[in-house]
Amino acid sequence: MSIDHRTLHVVTQDSSDVHGDAEVSSGVHTTVRPLLLLVGALAVLVIAYVHYSLYFKSGYRGIAPERFAGLTISRAFAFNAVAGLLIAWALVVSLRAPGLATPAALAGVGFAVATLGAYVLTRTVGLLGFQDDQHVTEAIVAAVAELVALGTLGSWLAVSRRRGARGGPSTIHRSP
């Protein structure tokens, strides 16, 4: 069964008359929420690419001063690259599969927090025996991308939660 977008649009306009200011933002939501997911996906992809690049091109492939449960700092870089790619993919696909959006956004936030936390540890007390205080361009790019991912996906989750609590302003009414 297909959704008649014109009908959906009219219903949303009607509901704004009923609910007033609360619905003024629903149009903004439908414009901004997909963009938040897309920008978040791009940021996660940038984080993954930086770690891929460091692993394959900058010598981070062979560092294993310490090991925890089979995980070394090198493997953590490789794991980050793969996980970031999968999360970015899930975020983009969630534009067509809405059920995937919340888990993907949560995974994206967790990914960004974990990556940022790991970065802070490597620059302070060390992580898995690795410590480095150099300001390399890749690290700065990744740190900015992590903050962007946190901001966009966190905002998406906050907006979704508000909409959920409100019962959702744009309930879909299908045409007969």
Place this chain on the structure above:
Amino acid sequence: MNTDVAIRRVPTWLIVLLVPAVALIAVLVTGFGGGESGATAGSGTAANTVTIKNFAFSPNGITVKAGTTLTVVNRDTITHTLTADAGAFDSGDLAGGRRVHLTLDHPGTYTYHCQIHTFMTGTVSVSP
């Protein structure tokens, strides 16, 4: 503009393939693997040379004669140092792709490390 409606117009196959395609293009454009910056470091190995690659000194132990020049080549893209534990010699910051020459005059066995990445260690023996 309603982005939701705009996105519904994008074909599903494009949405599904977008991220893999972007990732593949990024990998292909920037080149897979590699990492050697040969422009200044040169290539090949030579006697009396310690090469830094993948956060490791190679060879890990080396013997040279007193008065010999030891060449240190950094083939990583980030900065390392080769610093004697007891302070007998120090390459200073050696940026990626750079090399430095150290003259070792006094016989003995010296352990060294990278001051930035202290887990990187090695030994140089200076024979009379």
